[in-house]
Amino acid sequence: MRRPVSSPTPSTVSFYNAPAAPSSQPKPSSTRLVVASEQTLFLEGLASLCNAIQQFEVVGKAATGQQALEQLEALKPEIALIDLELTDMLALEVIKRAMASHLTTRCAVFSARKDRKTVMDALRSGACGFVLKNATKQQLDEALKNLMEGGIYVSPQIELASLVYEGQQHQRTADPLDSLSSREYQVFSLLVEGVRAKEIAARLTLSPKTVDTYRASLMRKLEIHDVAGLVKFAMQRNLTT
Secondary structure, rough: OOOOOOOOOOOOOOOOOOOOOOOOOOOOOOOOEEEOOHHHHHHHHHHHHHHHHOOOEEEEEEOOOHHHHHHHHOOOEEEEEEEOOOOOOOOHHHHHHHHHHOOOOOEEEEOOOOOOOHHHHHHHOOOOOEEEEEOOHHHHHHHHHHHOOOOOEEEOOOHHHHHHHHHHHHHHHHOOOOOOOOOHHHHHHHHOOOOOOHHHHHHHHOOOHHHHHHHHHHHHHHOOOHHHHHHHHHHOOOOOO
């Protein structure tokens, strides 16, 4: 009698694992940034730090004020970080033109300067933040998140309350710097940095004659009658970079 043949039992059994279904939750959108500085290493380092912060992405890097303005108009980022010391066009001029074009980009400036006049002029000109170049990575993180949420950020090394109090004190003592208009102070700042009148006109998109008018006016208000005297005055107040 023949025995029934049994099916061989495999020594191993393999199972087919179906691929996991893709997540239905979309990735969080990034807040887009444009950064601008003519100092290449600073620009690249700043961009890398911003990209390392979660939910932030640098979509444009500019080496001049004109490039920064063009990228703001073309890319329409949520935030822009602009070096205050751009040479072809002042950062505040970039911000002013962006606002005139009805862009919603929230702009902050970077600077090594922290004197009251510079900080207050930047904020009054439309900047939403003032970040010192010696800021820490944590402070940069705080600045970006503050700007993203619609706030105003000023580096903690700069005490806004003391700036306001200092301004009140200056008004009582009639500080001549407070008598300068924003344009006059911009011309003053460039003059003490050694920038010629023709180049100042180009940076501020003014005529050389208008720059001469501002220079004469600020010298009269400060009661200083030559550029050497302006430089000495600025150095005494730590207004030079």
